[in-house]
Amino acid sequence: MTDVRRVSSGGPWEDTIGYSRAIAAGPYVFVAGCTATVDGQTQHDGDPYQQTLAAFGIAGRALAELGLSLTDVVQTRMYLVHARDAEAVGRAHAELFGRTRPAATMVVVAGLIGSLMLVEVEVVAYRGTGS
DSSP states (O other): OOSEEEEOOOOTTIIIIIOOSEEEETTEEEEEEEOSEETTEEOSTTOHHHHHHHHHHHHHHHHHHTTOOGGGEEEEEEEESOGGGHHHHHHHHHHHHTTTOOEEEEEEOSOOSSTTOOEEEEEEEEOOTTO
16 A cells, blocks of 8 residues: 555554554554553553543554544544543543544453553544545
């Protein structure tokens, strides 16, 4: 495909695992799983709400590199380590997406790659004719 662009965030696992933070393919942008990890360190220890905001912030920066923003997001996925964090994660999601309301999935998983990570998010954005 000639209309594919890849973005790296410099995250610690991108080279090791071999993936891109985001890929623009035609009108769609797919952002890989984002956590509250900055410079290899998990931020906001024990705070699922702040970790969610930080993770979506990382996704938003990847989108911005490709000319989009969180308002262009049409789908989100949220992976939680603890079901008890659903309200906090949902509150952060509503704060960011309450007006645009993308299709969303929230699931509880057995764990994430880092023991301090409470939530991981993915987004899909669409570059419509207005973007």
